[in-house]
Amino acid sequence: MATDTPFPDAGAQATRKRGGGARRTRKAALHLGGIAVSLIVTLLGLIAITFFIGRVVPIDPALAVVGDRAPKAVYEAARVQLGLDKPLIVQFVTYVKAVATGDLGMSVSTGRPVLQDLKEVFPATLEMATLGILIGIALGVPMGVHAAAKQGSLTDQVIRVVGLAGYAIPAFWLGLVGLAVFYARLQWVDGPGRVDIAYDGLVTPVTGLMLVDSLLAGETDIFFNAIGHLALPACILGFFSLAYIARMTRSFMLDQLAQEYITTARVKGLPERVVIWRHAFRPILLPLITVCALSYAALLEGSVMIETIFSWPGIGNYLTVALLNADMAAVLGATLLIGTVFIIINKVSDALYDVLDPRAR
Amino acid sequence: MSAPLLAVENLKVTFPSPSGPVDVVKGISFSLGRERLGIVGESGSGKSMTGRSILGLVRAPGKVSATRLEFDGMDLLKQGEKAMRKIRGARISMVMQDPKFSLNPVMTVGEQIAEALVAHKRLPRREIAARVRAMLEAVRINDPDRVAGLYPHEISGGMGQRVMIAMMLIPEPDILIADEPTSALDVSVQAQVLDIIDDLVRNKGMGLILISHDLNLVAHYCDRVLVMNSGRLVEDCAASELKNAQHPYTRGLLAAQPRLDETRDELPVIDRTTWSAT
Amino acid sequence: MAFADMRNWLLDESPASRRQARWGRIFRISLAFRGNALAMVGLVIVLALIAMAVFAPWIATHDPIAQDTYARLRPPSAANWMGTDELGRDIWSRVVFGARITLAIVILVAVLAAPAGLLIGAAAGYLGGWVDRVLMGITDIFLSMPKLILALALVAALGPGIENAILAIAVTSWPSYARIARAETLTFKNADFIAASRLQGASSLRIVVGHILPLCTSSMIVRVTLDMAGIILTAAGLGFIGLGAQPPLPEWGAMIARGRTFILDQWWVATMPGFAIIVVSLGFCFLGDGLRDVLDPKSGEKH
Ligand SMILES: Nc1ncnc2c1ncn2[C@@H]1O[C@H](COP(=O)(O)OP(=O)(O)O)[C@@H](O)[C@H]1O
Ligand SMILES: [Mg+2]
Numbered sequence: 001m002a003t004d005t006p007f008p009d010a011g012a013q014a015t016r017k018r019g020g021g022a023r024r025t026r027k028a029a030l031h032l033g034g035i036a037v038s039l040i041v042t043l044l045g046l047i048a049i050t051f052f053i054g055r056v057v058p059i060d061p062a063l064a065v066v067g068d069r070a071p072k073a074v075y076e077a078a079r080v081q082l083g084l085d086k087p088l089i090v091q092f093v094t095y096v097k098a099v100a101t102g103d104l105g106m107s108v109s110t111g112r113p114v115l116q117d118l119k120e121v122f123p124a125t126l127e128m129a130t131l132g133i134l135i136g137i138a139l140g141v142p143m144g145v146h147a148a149a150k151q152g153s154l155t156d157q158v159i160r161v162v163g164l165a166g167y168a169i170p171a172f173w174l175g176l177v178g179l180a181v182f183y184a185r186l187q188w189v190d191g192p193g194r195v196d197i198a199y200d201g202l203v204t205p206v207t208g209l210m211l212v213d214s215l216l217a218g219e220t221d222i223f224f225n226a227i228g229h230l231a232l233p234a235c236i237l238g239f240f241s242l243a244y245i246a247r248m249t250r251s252f253m254l255d256q257l258a259q260e261y262i263t264t265a266r267v268k269g270l271p272e273r274v275v276i277w278r279h280a281f282r283p284i285l286l287p288l289i290t291v292c293a294l295s296y297a298a299l300l301e302g303s304v305m306i307e308t309i310f311s312w313p314g315i316g317n318y319l320t321v322a323l324l325n326a327d328m329a330a331v332l333g334a335t336l337l338i339g340t341v342f343i344i345i346n347k348v349s350d351a352l353y354d355v356l357d358p359r360a361r
Numbered sequence: 362m363s364a365p366l367l368a369v370e371n372l373k374v375t376f377p378s379p380s381g382p383v384d385v386v387k388g389i390s391f392s393l394g395r396e397r398l399g400i401v402g403e404s405g406s407g408k409s410m411t412g413r414s415i416l417g418l419v420r421a422p423g424k425v426s427a428t429r430l431e432f433d434g435m436d437l438l439k440q441g442e443k444a445m446r447k448i449r450g451a452r453i454s455m456v457m458q459d460p461k462f463s464l465n466p467v468m469t470v471g472e473q474i475a476e477a478l479v480a481h482k483r484l485p486r487r488e489i490a491a492r493v494r495a496m497l498e499a500v501r502i503n504d505p506d507r508v509a510g511l512y513p514h515e516i517s518g519g520m521g522q523r524v525m526i527a528m529m530l531i532p533e534p535d536i537l538i539a540d541e542p543t544s545a546l547d548v549s550v551q552a553q554v555l556d557i558i559d560d561l562v563r564n565k566g567m568g569l570i571l572i573s574h575d576l577n578l579v580a581h582y583c584d585r586v587l588v589m590n591s592g593r594l595v596e597d598c599a600a601s602e603l604k605n606a607q608h609p610y611t612r613g614l615l616a617a618q619p620r621l622d623e624t625r626d627e628l629p630v631i632d633r634t635t636w637s638a639t
Numbered sequence: 640m641a642f643a644d645m646r647n648w649l650l651d652e653s654p655a656s657r658r659q660a661r662w663g664r665i666f667r668i669s670l671a672f673r674g675n676a677l678a679m680v681g682l683v684i685v686l687a688l689i690a691m692a693v694f695a696p697w698i699a700t701h702d703p704i705a706q707d708t709y710a711r712l713r714p715p716s717a718a719n720w721m722g723t724d725e726l727g728r729d730i731w732s733r734v735v736f737g738a739r740i741t742l743a744i745v746i747l748v749a750v751l752a753a754p755a756g757l758l759i760g761a762a763a764g765y766l767g768g769w770v771d772r773v774l775m776g777i778t779d780i781f782l783s784m785p786k787l788i789l790a791l792a793l794v795a796a797l798g799p800g801i802e803n804a805i806l807a808i809a810v811t812s813w814p815s816y817a818r819i820a821r822a823e824t825l826t827f828k829n830a831d832f833i834a835a836s837r838l839q840g841a842s843s844l845r846i847v848v849g850h851i852l853p854l855c856t857s858s859m860i861v862r863v864t865l866d867m868a869g870i871i872l873t874a875a876g877l878g879f880i881g882l883g884a885q886p887p888l889p890e891w892g893a894m895i896a897r898g899r900t901f902i903l904d905q906w907w908v909a910t911m912p913g914f915a916i917i918v919v920s921l922g923f924c925f926l927g928d929g930l931r932d933v934l935d936p937k938s939g940e941k942h
Contacts, residue, residue, distance in 0.1 A: 038779075045780035049789065057796040167868050168920035172879050173895055173913035176902050184903045260462035266418055267457070268477040268528070269450030272442075278476075283467045301785040305876050309899075319788075320880055323795045335792040342785045 031354050039347040044096070046339045050332045051095050056088075099336065105329035109322060114333035117318060122337065123208025124194060125307070125314030129299040131234035136241025136299075137292055143242070144249025148257060149276050159246045166243025171302055175236050175309035182232055190228035192311035199225055233303075233310045240302060241295040248291045249284070256280040286353050293349035297342045304338075365392035366535055366568050367415065367453075370429035374410045377422050385423075386410050387592035393536065397562065397569040399579030399600065401614070402589030408572045411589070412538045415570075416453055417445045433535065451481040454529040455538040456558070459545035460521025464513035471509025474528045481532045496527040500557050519550030523557060530561055536568040544574070555582055576603070576614050588614070671933045678929020684922025691738040701729035703736040704887045712905045722907040724897060730907065733889035734915045740890045741919060744805055744874045749863050751809035756816025757855060761847050763817070764824030775821065781814040787873060794882045801890070804883040808873055812866065819862055823855040857934040865927035868920035875916050891916050 062079040070078075083091050098104075104114035147156040182188045190196065194210050199222050203213045211230070214222040256262065257280050265279040307316035315334055322330035374386040386407040391398070400408050414425040417437060430437045432453065440448065457463035465473055474493050478484070484492070497505035500523040513521060522542060529537060539558055543551040559582055562569045573579050579586055580600045588596035588611045596611045606612060650667070654660040672678055691698055700720070707727035715722045721730035763774040790807040797803035824847075827833060833850055841849070877883035878892025886893065891912040898909025 041776070042780050042783050045777075046784060049784065050792065053792050053796045057793070164921060164924055165917075167924050168872075168917045170872050170875050170879070170892070170895070170913065170916055172876060173909070173916065176895065176899060176909055177913070180902045180906055260457060260459070261465040263413075263418060264457055264463045264525075264528075265465070267416060267449055267455045268480055269446045269448070269532075270476065270480050271446065274476075274480075278468075279465055283465070297785070301787050304787065304791070305879070308880070319791065323791060324881060326795065328795065331792050331795045335788050338785055338788050342788075343783050346783050 035351045042343050054332045104333035107330040108327045109325045121315050121318045125303050127209045132237025132299050133296045135238025140242040140245030144246040147250045148253030162243045163247035172305040175306050189232045195225050237299050252284040290349045293345050297345040365394050367393040368431045372427040375424045389594045393568045395566050395568050397583040399583035399586040400572045401579050406589045407592040451532045453536045454534040456542045458541045470524050477528045478531045496531045500527045518546050522554050538570045540572045668933045675929045677925045681922045681925025692742040695736050699732035699735040701732040703733045703889045721911040724908050730911050737889040737891045747805045748809045748870050752813040756813040757820045760817035760820025761824045764821040778814045778817045786811040799882045801884040804877045820855050861931045867923035
């Protein structure tokens with residue numbers, strides 16, 4: 001943007017720059033403001049969608065709550081209690097208010113407030129997905145860079161195959177096969193659950209993250225046991241994020257390596273390592289942050305399928321149980337939570353882009 | 362003239378194509394001393410490929426071959442990648458066409474200049490900063506300390522190209538190749554940038570290869586001129602002799618140059634039928 | 640010789656008629672496509688899927704739902720190529736009949752979601768102004784939602800079943816088509832031939848339907864093909880959880896779910912349908928990549 005009109009002398013350049021500084025901060029602030037607004041709008045959209053799913057799609061939500069053999073009086077009471085006698089828009093406003101204050105209703109299956117359930121199960125999912133994304137980033141980024149730098153090399157071929165596998169293999173199937181191979185046959189890892197039954201309930205949840213809590217309690221046995229249980233599901237999630245991250249890194253890097261300034265760097269006589277990591281890789285850091293954020297969000301979502309397989313007491317498992325019991329309050333609560341985290345990750349990575357990019361600053 | 366710094370004989374650059382390999386540079390020969398050599402020709406005639414093959418930077422699938430490609434007694438085609446890296450920047454350097462694309466957008470100008478120096482010399486930090494500042498001053502940037510901290514998008518095209526020159530001259534190479542260094546710039550700053558190149562090259566007694574499609578410009582800034590047409594050299598003469606050039610293509614280029622005292626209504630079109638079959 | 644004449648006619652750089660131009664284009668595209676080995680593999684897989692679905696009764700060796708308690712959990716053999724499940728049903732035959740379900744899901748989702756996205760995107764792009772802003776605002780909201788979770792919640796509300804699963808997947812996949820259609824529309828909107836037909840008095844609807852939609856189709860076909868793998872995986876996931884196709888339908892995801900219990904000793908029950916899913920998804924990926932390379936080369940690897 002600044003290079004559109006060349007300024008012949010540095011004096012004019014300097015004046016323009018000084019004036020530009022304030023303008024640019026204002027622009028960045030405006031942009032961040034825009035992201036904040038779109039965050040709020042999108043969250044409202046999410047609430048509208050869950051409202052729609054919960055109140056409009058079922059033929060009669062009251063019937064769904066009381067069952068079809070309930071006496072008429074009970075049914076009517078339920079209708080009034082649910083606010084179904086009011087106009088839809090009033091119901092929506094009530095719903096938004098309830099969600100905003102954390103009132104997600106009661107779960108039919110656990111008999112407890114949905115919010116309280118979610119607070120308990122979410123850390124387990126977070127722990128698994130976080131480890132998964134760390135594996136995906138730690139392996140996927142260097143692999144993608146290497147594949148682009150050495151097109152046609154072994155890494156390049158591996159990434160092609162892994163990238164395709166990431167598209168074509170069902171996560172739940174891979175989890176099942178992984179369990180059969182690495183747990184049952186090879187016994188490299190521990191089986192389903194977060195820890196062995198013998199260790200269950202021994203550490204008091206502080207953060208809800210088993211690895212952290214066991215260390216806080218000084219229980220290294222439990223810590224290593226938890227790693228044994230976490231390893232396989234995290235690696236499987238890691239595999240899917242690796243597939244995506246490596247493929248995107250490779251494609252970004254190929255774009256970069258075709259740029260003129262890469263030739264400039266080579267003209268200077270820089271070693272290939274510097275050309276690749278400093279000149280080609282640094283400009284893709286920002287888009288990569290976005291890719292990793294998207295991948296992280298996708299893992300939180302994808303854990304739904306994995307958790308069932310590994311009897312992992314996280315939000316995915318909670319959601320699946322609720323789905324099968326038609327426990328709509330729990331289903332919608334879990335949907336809202338995953339959706340909110342998903343949206344926030346997305347928007348924060350957008351904002352990060354603006355804050356960190358020297359060209360947007 | 363002293364012994365040539367660079368000797369090129371029968372240089373070819375070949376690209377594969379669906380209908381067999383295509384030579385985009387078709388066996389050209391020239392030599393360069395500590396002088397200013399111009400290469401002119403229309404777009405696509407192979408000027409950039411000639412420049413890049415000297416640096417060993419023709420990208421795959423392009424292939425370079427020559428009966429002789431010698432720099433300072435070294436056969437450039439026989440040097441390994443590591444030896445070439447020692448030559449690039451330090452001994453032969455190149456100013457690229459458009460600073461908008463040839464400067465790294467996420468590194469400050471100062472970083473990029475310093476890096477060109479550090480790649481070839483181990484120097485204490487303070488000295489590097491001093492040399493960068495001196496170099497920026499040499500390309501007539503008034504407030505070098507401030508400019509060094511800017512990103513490429515924050516400076517103008519003319520200043521970008523001066524930064525580029527600073528970057529390429531800071532390791533004090535023997536040969537500078539300038540590949541259309543001003544064609545992306547505003548007309549008002551073109552002369553300024555060329556004057557800076559001219560000044561520095563002459564003061565340091567370097568060899569210069571100035572690539573351009575502008576015959577007048579080359580004639581003005583160079584001692585000797587090569588004219589290229591679709592991969593071949595069609596003219597090799599002293600700049601002062603240019604108006605006596607014989608080859609019909611060169612004559613055509615000369616005739617097509619508009620002049621200030623212009624009285625023609627229409628500029629003539631080069632008649633290619635007289636010399637080429639391609 | 641006639642063949643060579645035909646080829647020359649097709650590859651003519653200056654076609655004399657509209658028909659020659661169109662056939663020439665198709666010929667050139669198919670030439671480029673044939674040169675792409677992976678794309679051909681993809682095409683073969685997808686054709687095989689279609690053939691399997693159409694000729695399932697002849698390809699299958701057994702009745703897919705006939706139970707045989709004496710032949711429970713048999714490993715793969717000459718009689719049962721992929722073994723049998725816990726009710727003694729032949730897994731190969733179930734996989735073959737499952738192709739019908741997979742194909743039906745894929746086609747129905749494409750038929751529901753793509754035209755919806757196309758219309759919304761084209762309308763937004765062509766009409767511009769507040770229509771554009773509202774439609775794209777909604778599209779963006781949908782795009783930043785977790786698709787799988789929304790589909791799950793929607794099926795939970797609608798009730799489990801294959802029809803509802805298809806509907807839920809379609810509801811969550813139209814937004815990306817709308818985005819593409821809008822982008823394409825914007826590039827064509829100000830083209831001279833659109834202006835010309837506007838001058839001739841064509842209505843907006845007519846221009847959108849008659850001129851703009853046909854121009855979006857090639858990028859749409861590419862995108863839909865590339866999305867197929869994801870659709871198949873989502874449908875299988877719904878089936879696996881128990882919200883998709885209901886028993887005794889031989890849906891691949893549901894078959895994996897039934898095989899879960901036996902994964903340690905009778906591995907074939909769960910793995911075989913998984914291979915089917917993988918092969919078919921890969922087929923659509925290859926085909927989509929190949930189609931993109933010949934139909935829409937500019938879009939690159941951005942999906
Ligand atoms: N990667 C490539 N593949 C095939 N041909 C190329 C490639 N790069 C350049 N060329 C061809 O080489 C010729 C010379 O290019 P170049 O040296 O850049 O011309 P100039 O700098 O004189 O404008 C051009 O005709 C161009 O089409
Ligand atoms: Mg050039």
